[in-house]
Amino acid sequence: MDINYHSNVNKKNSFSNFITDKSNEYIIKIIKIIIFKKNIYNTLFLYGKTGLGKTHLLHSIVNYVKLNKINLKVIYVHSEKFVENMVRSLKNNSIEKFKKYYRKVDLLLIDDIQFFQNKIRSQEELLHTIIYILENKKKIIITANKHPNIINNIEERLKSRFNWGMVICIKNIKKKTIVNIIKNKLKNKNIKLKKKVIDHIYKYKKFSIKELESVLNKILTISYLKKKKITINFIKKINKENILYKKKISIEKIKQTVANYYNLSPIDLTSKYKYKSITMARHIAIAISKKLTNKSLIEIGKSFGGRDHTTILYSYRKINYLRKKNKDIQIDFRYLIQTLIV
Structure with missing residues (x-):
């Protein structure tokens, strides 16, 4: 029975809307060579500062494969999610299932590899996964915020694998x-x-x-x-008025503000309660957190009771939809945003 692979990516991200300088245009060409050419470059390591589009590129790969119906088993995973899945598998005695899931891909995309710093057990599993994939002539694309050789607290054997293929810096854009x-x-x-x-x-x-x-x-x-x-x-x-560079708004502040507005406790927003009033307030707090902070979906999920990043994305999209359809939601959302930023 084939494994059912899931990659939670932004469907709007594509190679065509990846806006970049000429100095970075060749990266997309290299990515496509890796996807299509069997005997060229089994690994690609992309690194660069935050905000240069590394995640956008990985999402674009998944969308490109799906759109063109390319016969590849491809999975995108953020490093934090990989670690979470591994820890959960160990607790549930399902580590063999975990290994099979990640090792049977044709193309594995791993985002923000620097998250593995100091995670010895997770690094060991990642190393074995990479070795298995490369030995079976499959391919890996990895992103990080710096060159693999200068990422601290990452095992040397891993750094060696990162350097086996192409290592490319995504340069600052003009x-x-x-x-x-x-x-x-x-x-x-x-x-x-x-x-x-x-x-x-x-x-x-x-x-x-x-x-x-x-x-x-x-x-x-x-x-x-x-x-x-x-x-x-x-x-x-x-x-x-010190609004544009006002002190960063924390998720805790957002939860407290939303909870007060709806006469709830911040704990209610992180709970598993599914009462309609609490659920809607939770959706709104999550949507505001996505809008007003630079936190990732995974980080927001952790702040809301360890929810999966797909749940966070669902809440954000749901509120965006309801704001257009429901006047009360629109008014509540507008008031809460104004309270937090002005």
């Missing part, structure tokens, strides 16, 4: 490309801004593209809440 990213995000939201306004927004990029995205989301949200047109003066004004 202003023109980042501006295109802003334009693309605005286009997806059906929002048009003048070029000089977009250029001004670019100035708020201090550390990473993800941080710039956070600033852009705040500008759009505050404009929506205050029913104000987005101009340079509007942006400067809210920046003076």
